[in-house]
Amino acid sequence: MADVSNAAPVQRHEHPTAAIGSRAVRYLAALFVIVTLNFLLPRMMPGDPVMNIVGEEAYYGSGEVLDALRADLGLDEALHVQYGRYMTGLVTGDWGYSYLYLQPVRESITLHLRWTLALVLPSVVLAALLAALLGSIAAWKRSSRTDVGLSGAHLLIYSMPHYWLAMLLLFMFSFKLGWFPLGRATSAGASELPYLIDVGWHMFLPLLVVTAFKAAYDFLIVRNSVVSILGEDYVLMAQAKGLSGMAVLFRHALRNALAPLVTVTAIQFGMVLSGALLVEVVFSWPGMGTLIYDAIGARDYPLLQSAFLIIAICVLIANFIADVLYPYLDPRTR
Amino acid sequence: MRLASHVKTNRLAMVGMIILWVFILGAVFAQLLMPHDPWRHFVPFMSPSVTHVLGTDDVGRDIFSELILGARVSLTVGFMAGLIAVGIGVLVGLLAGFRRGYLDEILMGLTDVVLVIPALPLVILVSVYLGPGIWYTILVIGLVFWPSTARVIRSQVLSVRQSGYVESARALGAGDGWLMRRHVLPNVLPLILAKFVLTVAAAMLMEASLSFLGLGDPMAKSWGMMLHYAFARGGFIREMWWWYVPPGVCISLCILSLTLISFSIEEGSDPRLRRALDR
Amino acid sequence: MILEVRHLSTHYLVRHNPLARFGHRDHLIRAVDDVSFAVTAGEVFGIIGESGSGKTTLARTMLRLCDSTAGDVLHRGRSVFAMNSSELKQYRHSVQPVFQDADSTLDPRQHVGAILEEPLLIHGIGDAATRRQYIGGMLEQINLSPSFLQRHPSELSGGQRQRVALARSLLLNPEVLIADEPTSGLDPLVTTQVLALMLRLKQDHGLTLILISHDLETVAYASDRIAVMYRGRIVELSGGEDFAQRASHPYTRFLLGVERRVPEIPVLEGVHEHIHGAEDGCAYANSCPHHLHVCHSISPELRETSQGHLIACHAIAPE
Numbered sequence: 001m002a003d004v005s006n007a008a009p010v011q012r013h014e015h016p017t018a019a020i021g022s023r024a025v026r027y028l029a030a031l032f033v034i035v036t037l038n039f040l041l042p043r044m045m046p047g048d049p050v051m052n053i054v055g056e057e058a059y060y061g062s063g064e065v066l067d068a069l070r071a072d073l074g075l076d077e078a079l080h081v082q083y084g085r086y087m088t089g090l091v092t093g094d095w096g097y098s099y100l101y102l103q104p105v106r107e108s109i110t111l112h113l114r115w116t117l118a119l120v121l122p123s124v125v126l127a128a129l130l131a132a133l134l135g136s137i138a139a140w141k142r143s144s145r146t147d148v149g150l151s152g153a154h155l156l157i158y159s160m161p162h163y164w165l166a167m168l169l170l171f172m173f174s175f176k177l178g179w180f181p182l183g184r185a186t187s188a189g190a191s192e193l194p195y196l197i198d199v200g201w202h203m204f205l206p207l208l209v210v211t212a213f214k215a216a217y218d219f220l221i222v223r224n225s226v227v228s229i230l231g232e233d234y235v236l237m238a239q240a241k242g243l244s245g246m247a248v249l250f251r252h253a254l255r256n257a258l259a260p261l262v263t264v265t266a267i268q269f270g271m272v273l274s275g276a277l278l279v280e281v282v283f284s285w286p287g288m289g290t291l292i293y294d295a296i297g298a299r300d301y302p303l304l305q306s307a308f309l310i311i312a313i314c315v316l317i318a319n320f321i322a323d324v325l326y327p328y329l330d331p332r333t334r
Numbered sequence: 335m336r337l338a339s340h341v342k343t344n345r346l347a348m349v350g351m352i353i354l355w356v357f358i359l360g361a362v363f364a365q366l367l368m369p370h371d372p373w374r375h376f377v378p379f380m381s382p383s384v385t386h387v388l389g390t391d392d393v394g395r396d397i398f399s400e401l402i403l404g405a406r407v408s409l410t411v412g413f414m415a416g417l418i419a420v421g422i423g424v425l426v427g428l429l430a431g432f433r434r435g436y437l438d439e440i441l442m443g444l445t446d447v448v449l450v451i452p453a454l455p456l457v458i459l460v461s462v463y464l465g466p467g468i469w470y471t472i473l474v475i476g477l478v479f480w481p482s483t484a485r486v487i488r489s490q491v492l493s494v495r496q497s498g499y500v501e502s503a504r505a506l507g508a509g510d511g512w513l514m515r516r517h518v519l520p521n522v523l524p525l526i527l528a529k530f531v532l533t534v535a536a537a538m539l540m541e542a543s544l545s546f547l548g549l550g551d552p553m554a555k556s557w558g559m560m561l562h563y564a565f566a567r568g569g570f571i572r573e574m575w576w577w578y579v580p581p582g583v584c585i586s587l588c589i590l591s592l593t594l595i596s597f598s599i600e601e602g603s604d605p606r607l608r609r610a611l612d613r
Numbered sequence: 614m615i616l617e618v619r620h621l622s623t624h625y626l627v628r629h630n631p632l633a634r635f636g637h638r639d640h641l642i643r644a645v646d647d648v649s650f651a652v653t654a655g656e657v658f659g660i661i662g663e664s665g666s667g668k669t670t671l672a673r674t675m676l677r678l679c680d681s682t683a684g685d686v687l688h689r690g691r692s693v694f695a696m697n698s699s700e701l702k703q704y705r706h707s708v709q710p711v712f713q714d715a716d717s718t719l720d721p722r723q724h725v726g727a728i729l730e731e732p733l734l735i736h737g738i739g740d741a742a743t744r745r746q747y748i749g750g751m752l753e754q755i756n757l758s759p760s761f762l763q764r765h766p767s768e769l770s771g772g773q774r775q776r777v778a779l780a781r782s783l784l785l786n787p788e789v790l791i792a793d794e795p796t797s798g799l800d801p802l803v804t805t806q807v808l809a810l811m812l813r814l815k816q817d818h819g820l821t822l823i824l825i826s827h828d829l830e831t832v833a834y835a836s837d838r839i840a841v842m843y844r845g846r847i848v849e850l851s852g853g854e855d856f857a858q859r860a861s862h863p864y865t866r867f868l869l870g871v872e873r874r875v876p877e878i879p880v881l882e883g884v885h886e887h888i889h890g891a892e893d894g895c896a897y898a899n900s901c902p903h904h905l906h907v908c909h910s911i912s913p914e915l916r917e918t919s920q921g922h923l924i925a926c927h928a929i930a931p932e
Contacts, residue, residue, distance in 0.1 A: 030451055033451070042463070045464065046463075046464070160586045165582075167570060171575060271454075278543055293548075296462055296549065307455065315450065498714065499719055502710075502719075505709070506705060507702045521722065
């Protein structure tokens, strides 16, 4: 009945532990969907499921062993039996075999994942700091040339494909100017630099690109947040009492911008990660991006599935952490 | 101050519209504008010259012609995928926001789950299995972007439903259908439009990413595909910047103009709208 | 008896929120708590209460804009809460609200003409020409020129908006008008105008008016009978003419300014219970200078003490 639905609402103040509980359920549900998707896709998609499961290279290379392979994969068995085997395999660490890299998928993934995380995690932090700084400045000097310039730059970067900017920078600074290496994460001993410096030197450009993009996303959030806070009465009061601009900015404005920033970071972690993948390809950075790129070329399905799974897990973890942190950051609930 | 910013936003949106229309018209009239047949093979790896304004690619096709034709593909994928995504999203958002109860819980649960799954990796995986094909790409991208719209629309529907004037209309004797048509929809329409524009932009970027990885349709060469070939077929190594810079510029300009247009639909800075779009 | 309210209750459940400073348990807000009264056709029935007394929830529940928890509302003997959608539509035709804050009750996107046409369209009254006539006539009655038809609510003053809201409800020719704080937020001159308008229209159309307000003077001036609400309950019900002289309930007397109120000692734990009516006992007990021991444990019933005068109090009207 129309009216009942608009009835006196039973006000539900979300108990934060319960809230996290329900979010955890959502994440688990998502994980379940992903795993099931990974299971069903090769079996539902066009083509021989055997090929879809082991990958093209393996398929065409194995010859007569095909039937044995089919039996070994248990494709003749009932679906739920296969699903059970698949799940056990996942949990025990058997994620399949990559014919591209000629090693178990799990090993390839761990090898490449660390490089991606090495690139993405610092950039997330740096970008947040950069956005906080620039966003505050832009908000403070609203509508001035600084603000317009910064906002314009943000908009420009926001509109570009990440990897295209990467290509431009690589071309400009590595090919033409030779300031940075042409790719990869290390020079494999070719340069005399100590390991960390060497990696850092290689990491500079890709890190710059990923950071620039994340900072562009965050910039607007910070700016809007700070603008709205600067307009609030208690801030004007603080200024009237003689607090300097800087103090006001840092004590009030940024603290309040922190919570939305963290939430946005979590929500967009997936996007940042995805963007980083393509940037890695351009710089031949040995992370998940390169893995996926090569796997696509070789149609190495087990590798692709697991890459998807691990990336999804990372994103879920990031979301979860943000959910746990949020109540502590939101000044309203403190 | 408000008026000044509103006018400025509108001027920016005008710029956006003009740029977008240039590309749309270019796509529509591609046949007339292309100096050569983009599929015809000339001498490969040529530098820009009078006959080939942007040179030729690795198999000798004229890059400038490819660029113009590419507009057609990139824009089509963007708009079609955007339509699918927003179509589904609006339906879900309206149903969930208006009906509430179990339907709302189920739909929002579904939305949240899809929302949290990383988009690009999923699209990559499905596209690899499906193989190349422009319509596959459109469908998959559309199916990945609907949750964001659904959430935003639902939230707006809820806020309109709880507003005083909807309650007053109810008190006048209006039924659900009347309220939906007469009060909810008109208040939700601008949001739908803004979301559509932004989704088209996101879809174009995703298509470009997919193509760069080699999952695009070689028969329908988008700007993203051009970038893929430039990178994978030696254009980058050979420092043929005239090959990969123009497609990137085109993509960027389109996204920029779409974003600018979405600002003006924000309706004189309605704070709820702006907050909703920030998502 | 055109409209009768029988033991009506509307309760809200607020779940416990450990992050809030108060309210450690789930608690029940008894917005409307066992309210009963009957309104005769043609009278002006006033309801007085401060904010938080539940008067708005009462109005909304009577209009079935929100659910009731217990009890019923009867329109000409028929239960409102048992009505199906077409009966409900008829009910809405006969019983119309006028809410306070016409700011939110008028759709900012519609112009006045569309706002006024809406009720007629919903109930399928007349054709385009007839509707225009009705609207034109109504505009005259509320003293607005036809030029207002093209304007949007944001272009009108508060008083004008309220008049439009009033007109919108009246276009349906209802039998009963439930006006909740129709003049709050309006300056005194406009208040007088709107009130005078309502009373005149009541005369002209033979309306029954239920006037809800916190403004004692307004209600006392206009009403035939007056009910006083405190925390969801009616504490006194009396005739309008000698209302001030006859007022006996301690709370009513406090509102009239002839009696004081004991300041409540706030108790941190369970402070919400204090705001929204204690479980047992009189809701006013903690503020009442006459309170007896029994007042804290047994809730007083609304009883008739003299002709047409009802009061709920252990101290003033003992058994």
